Amino acid sequence: MDYFIELFFSGLTRGSIYALIALGYTMVYGIIGLINFAHGEIYMIGAFTAYIIASVLSIYGFPALSIIILAGFAAAIWASAYGYTVEKIAYKPLRHAPRLSPLISAIGMSIFLQNYVLLAQTSDFLAFPELIPDFDFMEPYADKVGSTDMVIIVTTIVVMIALTFFIKMTRIGKAMRATSQDRTMARLIGINVDKVISVTFVIGSALAAIGGILIASHIGQINFYIGFIAGIKAFTAAVLGGIGSIPGAVLGGFVLGLTESFATGYVSSDYEDVFAFSLLVLILIFKPSGLLGREEVEKV
């Protein structure tokens, strides 16, 4: 039973990270119908930014908790700047192009950003400092769930609630929903659609960066390629949960993380991807629009 609980929490931790990245995929898809393949790279850039800021701050002897908060903010802002710029450069000029063009442009952006970080930084794995301290109150449960896991899970849940509130209640959240439903109509009632799309990219990128810094400090190392795998997994999570749906992305992330964790724990770590993607195939057979996705009704 203890083993089960341990696997369960490690699954939730993984799932949280997938969910944080999947939110970016799903929001962008919801609003412009594009799979932003460069999103995983934004996450990687977030991790690198956090690494640099954290290294500098630790030289000056900042306490661990303030380092993670400052590095988190810096990473979120810097990654948002990247997300914003990527949208302006690679997607905005193709707003009225056929669907395939921005997709290719996204893949190009992804390859570009990977190689840019490879050249600007290094191809080696970098040791990422352990930024999340061990909390005393977690001590009795430490053999089942570490402080890092707890921080990651709680952060994801808080972020998801905040995001849901943001989209449901606020002025700009309403504008985002309106834009995703009918872009022309949204324009005609005075919504600056370009701005709304930019905001979507900025929020998605900030979330990915937060995911990046959390996972990096959990695993303890980063390199320029981490965005690719994480991106694919998060994309899978988004599709699993129903792309375009925000609770769906989080649910998909958790389902995927748990599946991988249990597959690793009870079968073999060699098979974790096999189980993860088999699950995807199974779910899509029975629910083609994903777990929480809305079926697209064709109007006659």
Place this chain on the structure above:
Amino acid sequence: MSAILKVKNLSMRFGGVVALNALDLEIHEGEIVALIGPNGAGKTTFFNCVTGIYKPTEGDVLLTARGQENIRLNGLKPNQVASKGMARTFQNIRLFQSMSVLENVMIGRHCRTKAYILGAILRNKATRDEEQETIEKSYAILKKIGLEKYVNESASNLPYGAQRRLEIARALATEPSLLLLDEPAAGMNPQETKELEELILRLQQEGQAILLIEHDMKLVMNLSHRIYVLDYGTLIATGTPQEIRNNPAVIKAYLGESDDDSQHRSHKEGANA
């Protein structure tokens, strides 16, 4: 009465096709003006040019609204046109279906409110006041339109006539100086049409200027102060409902023409080309 909208020499060409040909049109304060014409005459194209969806090939669209005179609208984006003070509805229903009725109207207030990401995060007093005001004003509009009983209903669950009225409510939420209605009575039953007629009249009495595209001639004749008639992208007549009813050119455009006339016409078109 001063002019709210002045359209001067407006032309729209798609490649070689002339959709609108040197249109001149004026709408004054508090007026209901109708734009009529056979199918394909260019009425909706005209709306699209005026609201910034299309960029007119030639000509000027000038709006006097919100304390500014003769704002040039051609070249502005649709969202800028809306914030200058022009709102429209569509031939087909284009509500935000998965939002509630109230939210549909609230979204119309977007260009009259300011709160942004920072406001959403900080939730300071200004943001909260603004949200409160948005809700109150939106509710007041729903009440005026007679939809307040549906306030939390999903827009897609409304009866057809109510959906059409909700579109007008949403357009009104942008506080337009000029309201463009594209076939508001399309698909309505006689009862709904009658209610719509009363609604439009009530809005006009409150000082709302309205430009209307409509095929329901009874509605047009009852409501409009002036009528513009469009055929093949060209204005063929303007005047009061009485004048339009008796105008031979209009009757010809709607009912067709005798053989002699049509030969004359194709000859003329040949000469133009």
